[in-house]
Amino acid sequence: MTKRIFRSICLVAITVFIASVILIFVVLHNYFSDVQRRQLWMQTNLAAQGVVNAGMDYFRGLEVSDYRITWIDAQGNVLYDSESDSLEMENHLEREEVKEAMKSGYGESRRYSPTLTERFLYAARRLPDGTVLRLSISQNSILALLFGMVQPLCVVFAVALVLSVILAVQVSKKIVQPLNEIDLDHPLLNEGYDELLPFLRRIDSQRRQLNLQRDKLLQKEEELNTIIGSMNEGMVLLNRKGKIISMNPTARRLLGVSWECVGLHMLSVSSNPDIQEILEKSLQGEAGERVIDLEGEKYQVDANPVIAERGVMGAALCFFNVTEKEKAEQMRREFTANVSHELKTPLHSISGYAELLKNDMVAVADVAPFAGKIYEEAQRMTQLVEDIISLSRLDEGAEGMPREKVELYSLAESVIRSLEPTAGAAHVSLALTGTPAEVEGIPQLLYSIVYNLCDNAIKYNCENGSVVIDVQSGEKEAVLSVSDTGIGIDAKHRDRIFERFYRVDRSRSKAVGGTGLGLSIVKHAVLVHNASLALASEVGKGTTVTVRFPMQEG
Numbered sequence: 001m002t003k004r005i006f007r008s009i010c011l012v013a014i015t016v017f018i019a020s021v022i023l024i025f026v027v028l029h030n031y032f033s034d035v036q037r038r039q040l041w042m043q044t045n046l047a048a049q050g051v052v053n054a055g056m057d058y059f060r061g062l063e064v065s066d067y068r069i070t071w072i073d074a075q076g077n078v079l080y081d082s083e084s085d086s087l088e089m090e091n092h093l094e095r096e097e098v099k100e101a102m103k104s105g106y107g108e109s110r111r112y113s114p115t116l117t118e119r120f121l122y123a124a125r126r127l128p129d130g131t132v133l134r135l136s137i138s139q140n141s142i143l144a145l146l147f148g149m150v151q152p153l154c155v156v157f158a159v160a161l162v163l164s165v166i167l168a169v170q171v172s173k174k175i176v177q178p179l180n181e182i183d184l185d186h187p188l189l190n191e192g193y194d195e196l197l198p199f200l201r202r203i204d205s206q207r208r209q210l211n212l213q214r215d216k217l218l219q220k221e222e223e224l225n226t227i228i229g230s231m232n233e234g235m236v237l238l239n240r241k242g243k244i245i246s247m248n249p250t251a252r253r254l255l256g257v258s259w260e261c262v263g264l265h266m267l268s269v270s271s272n273p274d275i276q277e278i279l280e281k282s283l284q285g286e287a288g289e290r291v292i293d294l295e296g297e298k299y300q301v302d303a304n305p306v307i308a309e310r311g312v313m314g315a316a317l318c319f320f321n322v323t324e325k326e327k328a329e330q331m332r333r334e335f336t337a338n339v340s341h342e343l344k345t346p347l348h349s350i351s352g353y354a355e356l357l358k359n360d361m362v363a364v365a366d367v368a369p370f371a372g373k374i375y376e377e378a379q380r381m382t383q384l385v386e387d388i389i390s391l392s393r394l395d396e397g398a399e400g401m402p403r404e405k406v407e408l409y410s411l412a413e414s415v416i417r418s419l420e421p422t423a424g425a426a427h428v429s430l431a432l433t434g435t436p437a438e439v440e441g442i443p444q445l446l447y448s449i450v451y452n453l454c455d456n457a458i459k460y461n462c463e464n465g466s467v468v469i470d471v472q473s474g475e476k477e478a479v480l481s482v483s484d485t486g487i488g489i490d491a492k493h494r495d496r497i498f499e500r501f502y503r504v505d506r507s508r509s510k511a512v513g514g515t516g517l518g519l520s521i522v523k524h525a526v527l528v529h530n531a532s533l534a535l536a537s538e539v540g541k542g543t544t545v546t547v548r549f550p551m552q553e554g
């Protein structure tokens, strides 16, 4: 800007100077022309007076250098010319100044002489005898005068130029100084040019807006960082070259990154080939996913391209813990396989017996036992299907099953009543002790808890063994326990017996009509009631299963 102002000032100064010089030249030229014209008029008058007095003698010995004198008779013939032979000269009657002098007594004209390549000023006076005396002078003399002034003018120009440069430097610095000193952090506190005030106000309002937007952006960034930072899922954002833009703490933990990794290539952080493969694809615009093992757990890694108007801008890697999902999937697969297996065995038996009966290959005496076998297997299948239905209901959280107040002691009594025949057949005694205890729950599920525990206590009991159901009501909880004097459960099986289809002794379970689902149903039903389950057992001595129901407040 200083340079521009400097250049402008210099340009203005030079232009003004040149214009002044031209103007002066024009004015001087006009002035000198006027002076020359008046002098010519005077000289013509004086010469005319001389010629009137002396006639042709006036010209004798006359020395004129600047002027040219011509005497012309009334017919236009040249009588005398100071520079040419009068006899050789053409008639001058048609010359403008001569014509005018003939008419009015005095005439003037300016003409360019092609022969002398000069511009001349002519003045003519008519003499009393009708002749005309004409004087002319070259106008080049004025130009010569003016050219004589060029040299001093050049000196003046040089001095003016130097002064202009010095002044321009000073002035431009002075003009720019307040602009250079503007404090853009506090635009309205500046004292400078009034003309700048609208700009400063604008800058101030834009600064405020920018600050506001920056604060908003920072807040959003903070929010985003907090969200990403507190996510249980790992998240890595990468630019289009695969370099890390951000990595949340979960991703750091999973990838074992303890150092600052922003700006590094993903390759230098993780060499997992699966991650590399889906990352490369995502940077080419193709989403991908892989399940990989990290920290002993299963993680699903999703790689998605970040696509903007200009194409792929980067990629986002998300790490989801799918261990539970995988386990559930595994369990479902195992459950389906187990169900198929459990159903296949009784179905084979039923179809085998039925085939023998159909082909009349059974002795009449054996028909009844065979039919009994078919009935038994069908019962086992019915039991299995019922258990599966109960379990799938429990898997859905026992939705739609109404809750109500249930008295556990009476419930245990009804269980004992229905299991008495089974207990009798197994030579096991059943007893109920304790006090009435009311809990809020789903009657069918509470019944199946007591029934299954009691059923197991009979099934896995010894000859002449006993089963005791005890119900106690406390302030904070109602406690139901089923103790038996049976075979007991080895410690290594205790955690697993609640799994679906897990049996300690498969053949014994089958022999006593077990489906392997009883304790699973108990476990789920207990969960639905927010109750807790405890198992104490000693091999050869017996087992006690205790269920604690929390009392509803109020």
Ligand code: ADP
Binding pocket: 452, 456, 457, 459, 460, 461, 484, 486, 487, 488, 489, 497, 498, 502, 503, 504, 505, 509, 510, 513, 514, 515, 516, 517, 518, 519, 520, 543
């Ligand atoms: P099942 O239909 O085979 O009885 P459960 O899920 O009810 O299936 O029980 C799983 C396994 O736990 C049984 O097969 C049995 O081996 C063991 N078990 C359950 N209750 C008892 C108990 N009271 N005493 C000894 N073993 C038991």
